[in-house]
Amino acid sequence: MRLPFGAIHPRSITISGVSDVRGHPLTKVTRQVGSSLTEGIAVHGRVVRVDSSPAAGIPVTLTMHDSVVSGDGCESVNVRVAQVFTDDAGSFDFDFVLAGMSYTVAATDTSGLSRDTIQALLDSTTDGAVAREKLLALANQPGAQGSLLADFGANSLPQAIAAAEGLDRAILRDSLPANSPRTGSEVPVALRFRGRATVAGQVFSPDGQSPVQGVAVNLFPDPDSRELGRGLFSDSNGRFAFQGVPLGLFSVVAQRGAEVPRTVLGELSVPGQTTNVTITLNSLVTVVTRTDIRGRVFETDGVTPHAGAQVFVGNFINGRLGNLVAAVTADANGFWSANQIPVGTYDVAAVSVDGKRKGVRNGVGAVAGAVSQVNLTLQGSAAVIGRVENSVGMPVANAIVAGGDTLVRSDTNGLFQLSGVPEGNRTISAGLERNPAAGIDFPRLGSASLNVLPGIDNFVVVRLNAAGRIVGRVLDANGVPAGGVRVSTPLANGFQWVKADADGNYRLENIGLGDYTVSAPSPPAADNDTSRLISQLTSDSDDQVQAAIGEAFAIFTGAADPFLNGAGQNFNPGEWGYTRTSVQFDGQTVVADIRFLREGTISGTVLNGQGVPIGARVRLTGVGPLANGDVGFMIRGEMNSDPALGTFAFRNQAMVGNWGLQAASPFYPVVITLDGHTTSIDPDVTNVVLQFPAEREVN
Structure with a gap:
């Protein structure tokens, strides 16, 4: 067998296409694959x-x-x-x-x-x-x-x-x-996938001008990523680069010989970004005294070693471990060693192999001439009992609940009991699978946080979020389904989007109560082009519930910030439409079809103060999508009117609705403006006259 199998999931094997020695085909046979592995x-x-x-x-x-x-x-x-x-x-x-x-x-x-x-x-x-x-x-x-x-x-x-x-x-x-x-x-x-970026930089001598070759440069990723540090030497130009650094906080430590190291802190927030750092070595040559810290990681009982734990040595800053000087992995017997670190006072944290528990020792002294012994005991675990409720406090049966050592389901009264929940601040998540026959038209999620204490039955109420869904169809201006387009609804710093199927059908599910503008096509967004990505990362228990539900949640996130998404600031599609709707109560399904706005032509002539046609710069503004997919008033086009005839025409560039024209000329200190409104029945406006005032009126 190419893949492992056991008795947990029954499997069968089918044999077909086999003939006997006389060439006669044998009957296709299907048999269960026997296994006693449980x-x-x-x-x-x-x-x-x-x-x-x-x-x-x-x-x-x-x-x-x-x-x-x-x-x-x-x-x-x-x-x-x-x-x-x-x-x-x-x-x-x-x-x-x-x-x-x-x-x-x-x-x-x-x-x-x-x-x-x-x-x-x-x-x-x-x-x-x-x-x-x-x-x-x-x-x-x-x-x-x-x-x-x-x-x-x-x-x-x-x-x-x-x-x-x-x-x-x-x-x-x-x-x-x-x-x-x-x-x-x-x-x-x-x-x-957490998202990756690049940290590059250059090392200079104390004068800040001369690059330095051969400096040891070490990068320590965000401890939350549970990835170890890496190191290299600066090249002949003093340059260095670390690719594939996980998003989050990072620290770069540069040191030449026995000098005092220089540390630079930073944060990566956008996949694919390159952050450049400049490191200037110390002006004073001070010999750094180095030493070792060693220890062992134990389970809660303080006796059983915990193999494979990751150990970080640094200092807590605003509750987060930073200024790392070492990141190591405990061996099969739980032993670990951080060698050749500068003498000082550190906080030491160990993370269990599954990443769910930790052990911390604060204010550990790393002294010269001696090896400090630091043993770390991982957090214990306790039981959590609770109840899953819907948004109005009614019990929810058969909900999946995560946060302990196994997934459990709530009973008919919404009650559940989790074992093996690590102590400390924890998130308990719950979810319901899609089950239209039971009135559950889309997956439901909820979570709650609590401080888990040892020796007691901790209690928590997990309330599913009040949510609804918007379903509909995307149609072009003639009412023909537009398949495969992205449908978006704006957020504060970006937008959410889903992809319509081949027939133009879309579903925005599990969205909160409120008013929505739904438009298509959405602004451009790569799959990983997300603003403030670190804040988007969900908890482990949330992800576990979603995996158990078995559906790929189809609402994704895009960035409207032009600095994060350069294409967004130039978003001006030829076809676009929107509709407004609202989700007013929990579980509601709202139907909202999106029809592309009909496109019209705005044309006319520019005249000078004496009524003679002239060339001028003409701009058309009108209804269109903002960078986050919301409805706004935007530039639809710009052109120069004909210098001899004064004519201009914005063909199929004005979406029905309010429009505006502005004309400017270097020979006149004023900008001529005109506005109007078009409809689907009458989308064109022709013979518009934009005339600059006579010179005496200007003066």
Whole structure:
């Protein structure tokens, strides 16, 4: 078998197209695949981009992490078990993951790459990240180098490998103990591409003018990304570049020899952006005393070691860990070591292998001449009981609830009980699948936060959001369905959009109560072109519920900020329409068809003060879409009137509604204006006269 399977999901095998020795075809036979493997889980997952659009055709890898006993203790052994590709909805499945060890599910955004390049990347990937040495060895094989250079548009192999290292990726690390309550069940997982960007810069000597070569530069990503730091040396021009840095906070530390290091902090908020930093080395040469911090990560009992935890050494700033000087991973016995860090006082945080629990020690002193021992104990977990309600407080039965070690469903009274909820501030999420027969026309979601305390049954009420949906059809000006266009509704800093099907039908589901303007086509938006992306990232439990519901939520986000989306400021489609509607109560379905506005022609003549035709600059303004898809008054066109005849014509550039004309000439200090209104029945206005005042009137 190419993929793992067990007894959790019954599978069958069909044999057909077989003939006997005489050439007679045998009957097609279907048999159940027998398996007694139940000590594990099945994984059903979904890969989405940062704007929640499904990532189709993406490779997903399952790797198991085991350990073997050797003369030096326990050694880690990593086995790549299987690789699959996501379907059109971004979904994937692994039928069986063995209990008693940890595992990793990793996805890499290979959109637009050839099969040869994808295979080379998969063959050179270790624990979700590209191994440069492996990729370099594979790239030197016949045919592979050309494929890499072509796919990444690179001129050299190092450039192509740097681009490969910068591909977006999403990784789920999890541990499945032998007696886990999840054993024998299907576990939904969600992999969300966080978005990647580039941090580049240059290192200068203390005079701020001379670039410095060979300076050690280390970059530490946002600890929330749970990715380790990376380092390189500045080139002959003092330059450096880190590609594929996850969005969020980052710190860059530069140091020459034993001098005091220089640290620069920054934040990445837009996928694909390049942030440039300048680092000026210290003017005073001060020898930095370095030391080591070592320790061990334990489970809640303080005795059982926790293998594979990630440990970060830095300082908390406004509740977030920054100024990192080290990011390491604990070994199979829970031991970790941060070597050669500057003497000082630090905060040390450990994150469990599944990313759900942490342990923190504040104010740890790293002293000269001695190794500081810092043991970290991970948070415990507790039970959470609660109730799922609809927006008016009525109990909701059969809702999926996430936030503990397993998914549970609410009973007929809306009650649920979660076990294994990590202590501290937590989000409990709930969702209902689409079930029209039960009156649930679209998936419903809700969440609530609480502070989970040990030793008690914590209580929370999760109320599903009051929401409705807008459905309709996009039609052109003649009433013919317009298929495949994007439909948008504006937000404060951008817009939400969905794609209509081939018949022009669209659905905006799970939207809050209120008034809406719905227009089509939407402003341009790449799938990852999202304003303030970090604030858009949902919680793990929200993503888990959505994966369990099994639908790719189809409302995506675009940016209206021209600095983030340059195409948005020039959005002026030839065909466009809108309608206004409102969702007034929970569960309401509103029908709102969108019809493109009929286009008309505005034409006329420009005259001087004596009634003689002249050339002038003429601008047409009228109804059209703003950068966020809302209805506005915008420039529809500009042209020069004929210098001899004074004529102008904006053919099929005025959408029906209010319009305005402005004419300007360098020979007159005033701008002539005129406005009017067109309708679908009478969309054209001709013989417009724009006449500048006589000179004496101006004077």
